[in-house]
Amino acid sequence: MRSFREALSAGTLALLPLLLLTACGGGGDAADSSASAEEEAREPATAGPPADAADGEAGAPVTPAEYYAEHPEFFREANPEDLPADLSWEDGMDQPVFASPEAVRGGTLRSFLLNFPPTVRLVGPDSNHSFRSALLDDNAVSLVARHPETGRFFAALAEEWAVLPDQQTVVYRLREDATFSDGEPVRTEDFFYLFYFMQSPHIQAPWYNNWYSTEYNGITRYDDRTFAIHLSTPKPEPLEFASVRPVPAHFYGTLQPDWVPGHQWKFEPTTGPYELLPENIQHGRSLRLTRVEDWWANDHKFYRHRFNPAAKHYAIVRDLNIAFERFKKGEFDLFGLTLPEYWYERSAEAEPFQRGLIRKAVFYNQRPRPSIGLWINEDQGYLADPLIRRGIAHAMDFDRVIEKHFRGDYARLQGTSDGFGAFTHPDLAARPFDINRARELFAEAGFDQPGPDGILRNADGDRLSFTVTVSQGPREEVLQILREEARKAGLELNILSLEPTSAFKQILEKQHQIAFSGWNTSLPYPRYWEGFHSANAGRPQTNNITNTDDPGLDALIERYRASTSREEKIALAHQLEERVHEEAVFIPGYYVPFYRVAYWRWIHFPEHFDVRLSQGAGQYGLLWIDQEERSRILAERRGDSTYENDVLVYDRYAPDQP
Amino acid sequence: MNPITRRRLQHFRSLKRGYWSFLIFAAIILVAALAELWINQRAIVVSYDGRLYFPTYASQYSGEEFGQDYPYEANYRALKEQFAAPGNPNWVLMPLIPYGPDESVYREGSFPPYPPSARTQHYLGTDPLGRDVLARLVYGFRIALGFSLGLMACTYLLAILIGCAMGYFGGWFDLTGQRLMEIWTNIPFLYVVIILASTIPPAVGAPARIGALLAVMVIFNWIAMANYMRTAAYRERARDYIAAARVIGAGPLRIIFRHLLPNTLSIVVTFIPFTVVAGITALTALDFLGFGIPPPTPSWGELLQQGTNRLDAPWIVASTFVAMVVVLTLVTFIGEGIREAFDPKKFSYFR
Structure with a gap:
């Protein structure tokens, strides 16, 4: 599923800050604006023309069979006997179960969305909205899935898999009983179809077109349930890329030029537990996902006792304040409380919280942290000077932001690759706020004369003043605090706050001086090529928004990319992180080491509440509803019964340092 | 000062509501102009x-x-x-209030927004960043008023020039002018502001940005006023005194500015207060949406936005709301007074 997530975030990631309040898993992330606003990707945003599809006669419908025949080098047919003999099949089933056996099925989980999704198509224009995670990423089941505690894979749609020694081919055998939500079995054809679909110009998704034609080298069919996915290059963890989801061939058939408008409100049959039936789409008002009857994975070791509610109802509430009021009335089951004012004042005063009818929980997770911070464009005037960049780093008082604005709840990011386990540099730390050190560095760079406004100047009379581009929203406030403190170091930051799409466009076109932004990062390991290789410098629409262009760094990155050994890769990642720190093109900001949620008493969670990689309550479908308790508590609401109302803290995965 | 204007001003003074509003408003402006001396x-x-x-x-x-x-x-x-x-x-x-408008003040052990308190000298409390609400209100008012006056001056200059010319010359000039205005009114203002905000390079400083915003607002605001001026000029140019001036040999510019304009001035004067109000509200609305003056410049729109997001801190939205109501009411009263005082049905003359 990883490739989808990346595609999802990279394709039109600018949209995400706009739709920043996802209701992923029943409002788990709602109100998590400062965190989910960072959901931006690490993949290059560039979208080249599809290698295969675009040179065909775009526009004329081609049937899948014709398409496979036209591209025999990609769509390979073979016989079961052709399977390599000494395959070592794996299924990852030895890992521990993470769902709670006490979970009960049934009930409706009610939450809200701030916007009605523009479409329920899973790809194509406008499909990259926040609700898509509920439709796709947290729902559909791929060939294999990452265990959210151990981080290793287990077989999902596949019964078992085998990685070939070349580290770029994975053979799968599908489960006999795997079906789509419309009852059709999942077969090899649906994976052939995936590539036909994703390479087609009719889906109007250039990023997908590109990804599925360049990252994959082909697919081989051995029989109806056995096939191999071939990657273009060897990878240390090929499963990450080779685990794809099937696209139902029987549902779409031959793609037509009007595919995009024709499927605006048609939800494709899914392999996941919830489906969106046409009668459950109330335009502009609500959406309701219902559980697939006799879901094929009901008895799968890692899908049992999960996705317990019989339905998930999402009402559209366009204002967070109103949504919170309705939550307090019991109209919604969950409410994300990552924003400090909701977590503290706004919930403290409310009666249902005081009486313990609503509980508050904080769950510390452990996952790659979005790299939120200041990205400095090396190609802009004085910012080319590393002394200036290091000086700016010392002039940014992120500790004050964390301490005062985020009330000490968030933590300082130390580099570009935090939260990657062994890949994270063990002792490299972000430059601390130190005005004297900053002034020394600025003086070394020639800025040593304070002007009448307190801002430093150099011999030419140029002021030490830079503009920071930021998306409108919570980060603007952070920047205003940084700006006030930076003045003490004689540095002026002008704030250019743009509507998110414009801000993102400006940054991708490298027109910014400094960008206050963040990329979403994803397992298995940090990426440097996209963000720091000279191949992406000075070109618009790539992720190298710092325009870093350094031959030494390039060589390291190329070795890192080519390496297929985990140990070597870790060592190289540490070296790379040191170089990036040296360059000082990225000033690490902060990260949220947890998610916080409020929920009515009738919602129950497993003993450990959630899993290590979880981003929000409900993402992994571990909660359940006690319907009897629900009617009882709703009846008691008018009375004066009280329960314990202490805050539940699950800090198994809390960072060591305070 | 000509006797008619003097009589009009006298009449304005006799209209108690408008006159007192004017005095209070003038006092507010004076106090705000010297804000550095008492809020800093x-x-x-x-x-x-x-x-x-x-x-x-x-x-x-x-x-x-x-x-x-x-x-x-x-x-x-x-x-x-x-x-x-x-x-x-x-x-x-x-100063009386020892806080600046951009200064975040945090207290040990508690977090902003802080409620109003005379002890800490935050008389209207602070916003979520710990900045004094009163300071931001006063400085924000000053900026909004200055912006609004600048907007009015530029808009009127353009509107009077074009409107009078269209009315005075008439014919094809008027006809094409009107069509162009019709086309122009169909361009969505907000889009232009959004596009403008994103296309100005980051290196451009805040004053130039505010200038550009002003220019865009002028470009979209002159049309209504120009229509009034055109109608007035049409009416006036048919009068005998214009014909007389033309017979004497006066050129069009002289006629427009020496004869036509003074006789249509009551329209302009009447509209001024309402335009000022419109300017303040437009800027507040743009700031509310995030397309106005760049942060951290104090602005009422930003305060309103913070206030509506933080209804648990009612002093933010309440202070801003009251301030807006007071200012807009005062200006509206002044406007009413002026309209009555300058009513051409009461005092008029032909020169």
Whole structure:
């Protein structure tokens, strides 16, 4: 599923800050604006023309069979006997179960969305909205899935898999009983179809077109349930890329030029537990996902006792304040409380919280942290000077932001690759706020004369003043605090706050001086090529928004990319992180080491509440509803019964340092 | 001053509501213009080692100049406390409200927004960033009013020029002018502002950005006024005094500015207060949406936005709301007074 997530975030990631309040898993992330606003990707945003599809006669419908025949080098047919003999099949089933056996099925989980999704198509224009995670990423089941505690894979749609020694081919055998939500079995054809679909110009998704034609080298069919996915290059963890989801061939058939408008409100049959039936789409008002009857994975070791509610109802509430009021009335089951004012004042005063009818929980997770911070464009005037960049780093008082604005709840990011386990540099730390050190560095760079406004100047009379581009929203406030403190170091930051799409466009076109932004990062390991290789410098629409262009760094990155050994890769990642720190093109900001949620008493969670990689309550479908308790508590609401109302803290995965 | 204008002004004075509103509004403007002297984090006077310092309008004094160990601007509130120690001959005179509009003040153990309190001298409380609401209201008012007056002046200049020319010349000039105006009114203003905001390169400073915003608003605001001026000019040019002026040999420019304009001035004067109000509300709305003046410039729109997001801190939205109501009501009363005083049905003359 990883490739989808990346595609999802990279394709039109600018949209995400706009739709920043996802209701992923029943409002788990709602109100998590400062965190989910960072959901931006690490993949290059560039979208080249599809290698295969675009040179065909775009526009004329081609049937899948014709398409496979036209591209025999990609769509390979073979016989079961052709399977390599000494395959070592794996299924990852030895890992521990993470769902709670006490979970009960049934009930409706009610939450809200701030916007009605523009479409329920899973790809194509406008499909990259926040609700898509509920439709796709947290729902559909791929060939294999990452265990959210151990981080290793287990077989999902596949019964078992085998990685070939070349580290770029994975053979799968599908489960006999795997079906789509419309009852059709999942077969090899649906994976052939995936590539036909994703390479087609009719889906109007250039990023997908590109990804599925360049990252994959082909697919081989051995029989109806056995096939191999071939990657273009060897990878240390090929499963990450080779685990794809099937696209139902029987549902779409031959793609037509009007595919995009024709499927605006048609939800494709899914392999996941919830489906969106046409009668459950109330335009502009609500959406309701219902559980697939006799879901094929009901008895799968890692899908049992999960996705317990019989339905998930999402009402559209366009204002967070109103949504919170309705939550307090019991109209919604969950409410994300990552924003400090909701977590503290706004919930403290409310009666249902005081009486313990609503509980508050904080769950510390452990996952790659979005790299939120200041990205400095090396190609802009004085910012080319590393002394200036290091000086700016010392002039940014992120500790004050964390301490005062985020009330000490968030933590300082130390580099570009935090939260990657062994890949994270063990002792490299972000430059601390130190005005004297900053002034020394600025003086070394020639800025040593304070002007009448307190801002430093150099011999030419140029002021030490830079503009920071930021998306409108919570980060603007952070920047205003940084700006006030930076003045003490004689540095002026002008704030250019743009509507998110414009801000993102400006940054991708490298027109910014400094960008206050963040990329979403994803397992298995940090990426440097996209963000720091000279191949992406000075070109618009790539992720190298710092325009870093350094031959030494390039060589390291190329070795890192080519390496297929985990140990070597870790060592190289540490070296790379040191170089990036040296360059000082990225000033690490902060990260949220947890998610916080409020929920009515009738919602129950497993003993450990959630899993290590979880981003929000409900993402992994571990909660359940006690319907009897629900009617009882709703009846008691008018009375004066009280329960314990202490805050539940699950800090198994809390960072060591305070 | 010609006798008619004098009579009109006298009449305006006799309209109690409008006149008093005018006086109060003038007083508010005066007080706001001198905001640095009573709302500021900089001291009014510092006496240090026998020398007097006046930091309000001067360039920054660093902490080192007052014997502190930091190189950035002196923290006068801290200085005041330090100098207040017994036996210290130095002293600091702070303004009534010792906070600047951009300054975040955090207190130990609690988090902003802080409620109004006379003890901490945050008389209207603080916003979520710990900045004084009153300071932001006053400085924001000053900026909005200045912006609005500038907007009005530019808009009227353009509108009078084009409107009068269209009315006076008539014919094809009027016809094409009107069509162009019709086309122009169909361009969505907000889109242009959004596009503008994103296309100005980041290196351009805040003053130039505000200038560009002003220019866009002028370009979209002159049309309504130009229509009025065109109609008035049409009406006036048929009168005998214009014909007489033409017979004497006056050129079009002289006729427009010496004869036509004074006789249509009552329209302009009547509209001024309402245009000022519209300017303030437009800027507030744009700031609310995030397309106005760049942060951290204090603005009412930003306050309203913070206030509506933080209804648990009602002093933010309440203060801003009351301030808006007061200002808009005062200006509307003034406008009504002026309209009545300048009613051409009451006093008019032909020159």
